[in-house]
Amino acid sequence: MLIEIICTGDEVLTGKIVNSNFSYMAQKLEDVGLSVRWGTTVGDDRDTLLDAFRHAGARADAVIVNGGLGPTIDDLSQEIAAKAAGVELVLNQEWLTTMEEFFRRRSRVMSANNKKQAMLPATAEILENPIGTACGFALDIGKARFFFTPGVPRELRRMLEEQIIPRLLARNGTQTAIRLKRFHSYGLGESHVDAMLQGVEELVSDGSAKLGFRAHYPQIETKLTVRGADKGDIARKLEPVVVEVRKRLGNFILAEDDDTLEGVIVKELQRRDGSLAIVEMFTSGQIATRIAPLPGAETVFRRGIVARDIGDLYTALGMSGHEEITTQTAEAVAHVARRDAGASHALAVLIDLDEGPDRIDFGGSICIGIATAEENVSRRSRILGGREWVRLGAVELGLDCLRRYLYGLPVTERIDFERN
Amino acid sequence: MLIEIICTGDEVLTGKIVNSNFSYMAQKLEDVGLSVRWGTTVGDDRDTLLDAFRHAGARADAVIVNGGLGPTIDDLSQEIAAKAAGVELVLNQEWLTTMEEFFRRRSRVMSANNKKQAMLPATAEILENPIGTACGFALDIGKARFFFTPGVPRELRRMLEEQIIPRLLARNGTQTAIRLKRFHSYGLGESHVDAMLQGVEELVSDGSAKLGFRAHYPQIETKLTVRGADKGDIARKLEPVVVEVRKRLGNFILAEDDDTLEGVIVKELQRRDGSLAIVEMFTSGQIATRIAPLPGAETVFRRGIVARDIGDLYTALGMSGHEEITTQTAEAVAHVARRDAGASHALAVLIDLDEGPDRIDFGGSICIGIATAEENVSRRSRILGGREWVRLGAVELGLDCLRRYLYGLPVTERIDFERN
Numbered sequence: 001m002l003i004e005i006i007c008t009g010d011e012v013l014t015g016k017i018v019n020s021n022f023s024y025m026a027q028k029l030e031d032v033g034l035s036v037r038w039g040t041t042v043g044d045d046r047d048t049l050l051d052a053f054r055h056a057g058a059r060a061d062a063v064i065v066n067g068g069l070g071p072t073i074d075d076l077s078q079e080i081a082a083k084a085a086g087v088e089l090v091l092n093q094e095w096l097t098t099m100e101e102f103f104r105r106r107s108r109v110m111s112a113n114n115k116k117q118a119m120l121p122a123t124a125e126i127l128e129n130p131i132g133t134a135c136g137f138a139l140d141i142g143k144a145r146f147f148f149t150p151g152v153p154r155e156l157r158r159m160l161e162e163q164i165i166p167r168l169l170a171r172n173g174t175q176t177a178i179r180l181k182r183f184h185s186y187g188l189g190e191s192h193v194d195a196m197l198q199g200v201e202e203l204v205s206d207g208s209a210k211l212g213f214r215a216h217y218p219q220i221e222t223k224l225t226v227r228g229a230d231k232g233d234i235a236r237k238l239e240p241v242v243v244e245v246r247k248r249l250g251n252f253i254l255a256e257d258d259d260t261l262e263g264v265i266v267k268e269l270q271r272r273d274g275s276l277a278i279v280e281m282f283t284s285g286q287i288a289t290r291i292a293p294l295p296g297a298e299t300v301f302r303r304g305i306v307a308r309d310i311g312d313l314y315t316a317l318g319m320s321g322h323e324e325i326t327t328q329t330a331e332a333v334a335h336v337a338r339r340d341a342g343a344s345h346a347l348a349v350l351i352d353l354d355e356g357p358d359r360i361d362f363g364g365s366i367c368i369g370i371a372t373a374e375e376n377v378s379r380r381s382r383i384l385g386g387r388e389w390v391r392l393g394a395v396e397l398g399l400d401c402l403r404r405y406l407y408g409l410p411v412t413e414r415i416d417f418e419r420n
Numbered sequence: 421m422l423i424e425i426i427c428t429g430d431e432v433l434t435g436k437i438v439n440s441n442f443s444y445m446a447q448k449l450e451d452v453g454l455s456v457r458w459g460t461t462v463g464d465d466r467d468t469l470l471d472a473f474r475h476a477g478a479r480a481d482a483v484i485v486n487g488g489l490g491p492t493i494d495d496l497s498q499e500i501a502a503k504a505a506g507v508e509l510v511l512n513q514e515w516l517t518t519m520e521e522f523f524r525r526r527s528r529v530m531s532a533n534n535k536k537q538a539m540l541p542a543t544a545e546i547l548e549n550p551i552g553t554a555c556g557f558a559l560d561i562g563k564a565r566f567f568f569t570p571g572v573p574r575e576l577r578r579m580l581e582e583q584i585i586p587r588l589l590a591r592n593g594t595q596t597a598i599r600l601k602r603f604h605s606y607g608l609g610e611s612h613v614d615a616m617l618q619g620v621e622e623l624v625s626d627g628s629a630k631l632g633f634r635a636h637y638p639q640i641e642t643k644l645t646v647r648g649a650d651k652g653d654i655a656r657k658l659e660p661v662v663v664e665v666r667k668r669l670g671n672f673i674l675a676e677d678d679d680t681l682e683g684v685i686v687k688e689l690q691r692r693d694g695s696l697a698i699v700e701m702f703t704s705g706q707i708a709t710r711i712a713p714l715p716g717a718e719t720v721f722r723r724g725i726v727a728r729d730i731g732d733l734y735t736a737l738g739m740s741g742h743e744e745i746t747t748q749t750a751e752a753v754a755h756v757a758r759r760d761a762g763a764s765h766a767l768a769v770l771i772d773l774d775e776g777p778d779r780i781d782f783g784g785s786i787c788i789g790i791a792t793a794e795e796n797v798s799r800r801s802r803i804l805g806g807r808e809w810v811r812l813g814a815v816e817l818g819l820d821c822l823r824r825y826l827y828g829l830p831v832t833e834r835i836d837f838e839r840n
Contacts, residue, residue: 007459012443013446013456013457013459014446014447014450014455014456015442015443015444015445015446015447015448015450015456016443016447016634017443018438018439018440018443019438019439019442019443020438022435022439022461023432023435023436023437023438023439024435025435026433026434026435027434027435027436028435030434030435035434036433036434036435037433037462037463037465037468038460038461038462038468038472039427039433039459039460039461039462040458040459040460040461041442041458041459041460041461042457042458042459043457045457048457048458051479052458055475059471214436278726282712282713284705284708284709284711284712284713284721284724285700285704285705285706285707285708285709285712285724285726286705286709287705288704288705288726289704289705289706289709291704292702292704292705292726292728293704293807293811297728298728298729301704301726301727301728302727302732303725303726303727303732303736304704304705304724304725304726304727305723305724305725305726306698306705306708306712306721306723306724306725306726307721307722307723307724308712308717308718308721309718312722312723312761315762316723316760316761340736341732341736387713391713
């Protein structure tokens with residue numbers, strides 16, 4: 001099935017906003033085994049829209065159009081859809097009632113403009129939008145089935161997942177039950193993860209399991225898609241693959257599905273009635289920024305301290321003595337920070353940066369200390385790749401060491417991104 | 421002139437990476453008064469690429485193609501460009517020499533694959549790429565001039581600005597000298613800035629000045645483009661407009677051109693041999709993250725403290741007494757933090773968050789304190805719009821108050837984003 005996506009709107013076409021709706025849709029379709037062949041971006045202009053719809057109707061089997069369903073005069077999708085399909089634009093009483101309901105429930109007055117949103121091509125099939133006033137709809141133009149979606153990301157997301165993907169899978173003759181299982185890892189490069197997972201797809205003999213990867217440095221997301229006749233069938237197929245992925249990636253899996261590295265740390269500390277103090281240098285508050293705003297962190301996050309210079313850091317903590325950045329220093333700093341904050345745990349991430357201007361092989365030596373009332377542990381690592389790369393790497397390494405410590409996993413296990 | 425952009429590559433088409441090259445190019449063209457009419461995204465596939473090139477060659481006057489110039493087998497741009505133009509692919513000795521030079525200077529060995537990058541359509545005009553091995557080139561397909569560019573963002577950016585935009589302006593018959601002047605402001609909404617600047621374009625009587633806006637909450641970027649015969653002509657036209665924009669937006673302009681809010685703060689503190697301590701609550705280190713990593717901040721940034729709870733914050737600073745979040749508390753906290761850190765200035769941003777789950781009218785009351793050895797100042801503000809919105813607003817408001825204080829501007833001037 002040849003799928004095309006058409007994104008409309010002057011804000012996208014002029015680059016005022018980055019088109020993240022496109023990548024979102026393309027990824028979601030990939031996740032269920034469908035591929036986009038062609039993407040088109042056009043502005044709020046009648047002739048260009050008509051051209052784009054006709055081209056797509058001639059070459060594609062299914063087309064998703066994003067944007068242009070709003071109440072203002074530059075929202076043209078319904079009008080041009082009707083024209084391209086050669087049908088009338090008519091008032092859809094059903095959607096008008098839904099909109100009136102929508103405004104009544106929110107104690108707001110519906111403006112006259114909004115009525116335009118209920119003008120739909122005569123042949124349109126409504127796609128429900130339970131969280132907005134833009135009516136999604138589907139109709140045929142040329143040889144393709146067109147799906148019109150709102151530009152507001154959260155409305156688009158819900159409509160795509162609940163309304164459009166099931167229709168696409170049905171048209172494609174694909175088994176419609178599908179499940180996406182995700183594993184987040186840190187410390188292994190994409191090609192390394194790929195190599196480690198060779199052959200796991202074959203654990204499902206009918207070929208309905210598919211692996212994919214998405215790298216957002218420093219983490220790698222491993223995506224496992226399984227299709228089946230129903231939920232039970234999928235669960236049965238999924239289970240041995242999940243067991244195998246967990247076994248192979250082992251300690252490197254930091255979270256699964258919607259969980260995050262910082263989230264599992266907060267959750268584990270909450271479970272133990274624990275609390276946390278954080279000490280940072282070059283990471284400049286970015287570690288605290290990952291932890292402190294999370295729901296539940298009010299009771300877990302106790303204190304964060306940032307200093308750019310190790311001497312200043314010693315002063316801030318009321319410490320004296322030698323001021324070299326070593327694993328011993330990191331342990332000592334974590335020890336004092338934990339005690340002063342009255343926290344159950346402390347994480348200190350100290351960095352000795354290379355001298356000189358930023359460059360591709362600019363690096364930093366990172367000393368991480370973790371302290372509890374009972375013990376101190378530490379690791380040393382060296383990361384290259386420019387200032388920003390070193391900073392991102394140090395944030396992730398620090399948080400991952402803390403996760404490993406909390407879960408009883410080896411804190412010093414070697415990662416792909418470090419140099420000796 | 422009808423301009424089209426074609427982005428190629430499976431990573432973009434499948435949504436693995438968000439297509440920020442497209443918005444970058446579209447914005448840069450808008451900045452010089454050119455508009456993109458049509459955007460196309462296709463994968464690394466011969467038939468689709470050929471289709472895309474032929475469509476664009478039939479409808480556009482100029483086409484920018486991004487990606488597909490690399491050394492691997494899925495990089496197809498040169499091959500398909502030659503096919504679409506009906507010419508041979510030939511080894512370009514000039515570019516091969518340039519590449520060999522490129523590798524020799526970096527003491528690296530050129531792999532055999534790279535030779536593919538010097539195979540260009542026979543009619544190609546080379547577009548210099550001084551920082552990479554992908555050769556940009558231009559040629560005619562159909563009625564359009566095509567410009568082929570590398571996918572690596574920094575290579576694309578340089579080629580677009582130095583090679584392609586001048587050629588497009590020349591083809592368009594536009595006066596080729598152009599200057600983009602940018603003003604960054606905080607505290608005024610986009611429509612408010614727009615209204616305040618009504619009529620300033622008309623200060624240049626020949627219509628060669630153009631205003632545009634880009635909102636990236638909480639800042640607004642005001643872009644002023646002026647075209648002219650040469651640099652002197654532009655400077656003459658630009659001057660009265662710049663004076664007027666500065667006068668109208670006044671204290672709300674926080675920086676111009678490539679300067680940033682955090683950058684001007686660090687610069688001003690450096691100039692005075694000053695230093696800074698920062699105290700944060702719900703902003704969780706995000707204020708420190710803006711300041712501390714900057715070049716020059718090593719000597720300016722002294723200490724950052726984060727606590728989620730005002731009681732913990734008092735403990736961290738060794739303070740006792742009442743613990744309500746007020747402007748007095750903010751001043752007291754800043755006072756102590758400055759003294760303890762031995763800094764010339766301290767900024768404290770305290771937040772009293774609303775109760776309950778996140779929602780669109782979730783808000784926070786923000787108390788900001790600034791301390792020096794001589795005095796303490798403060799302001800109180802209330803921001804609504806959900807947890808993340810409040811956090812972003814508080815970070816910006818805190819930094820902007822510090823900028824205003826350092827520059828002798830009123831710290832308590834009302835902003836559009838606050839509620840009473």
